[in-house]
Amino acid sequence: MSLTDLKLIAEINDELCDGCRKCLPSCSYKALLLVPSERTPMVDPWSCTGCGTCMTACPHDAISFLAKAS
Numbered sequence: 001m002s003l004t005d006l007k008l009i010a011e012i013n014d015e016l017c018d019g020c021r022k023c024l025p026s027c028s029y030k031a032l033l034l035v036p037s038e039r040t041p042m043v044d045p046w047s048c049t050g051c052g053t054c055m056t057a058c059p060h061d062a063i064s065f066l067a068k069a070s
């Protein structure tokens with residue numbers, strides 16, 4: 001695997017996230033999803049482009065990025 005095979009994906013830290021949902025409207029790719037049984041949003045790794053917009057929208061620094069194989 002080379003670096004070009006890697007893709008950045010948003011990751012939500014469950015300990016820092018308070019479930020405020022402010023990140024949800026910031027994602028133009030509909031990659032942040034609410035699951036009724038979960039307090040925190042989920043990231044759809046297929047839709048996430050790694051654009052970083054949600055990270056700036058989060059008031060609790062709960063969003064970071066992981067490099068995953070594309």
Ligand code: SF4
Binds near residue numbers: 020
């Ligand atoms: S904006 Fe941050 S704290 Fe609020 S739901 Fe999204 S990830 Fe969690």
Ligand code: SF4
Binds near residue numbers: 032
């Ligand atoms: S990094 Fe961009 S595409 Fe991925 S969840 Fe955040 S706002 Fe959406």
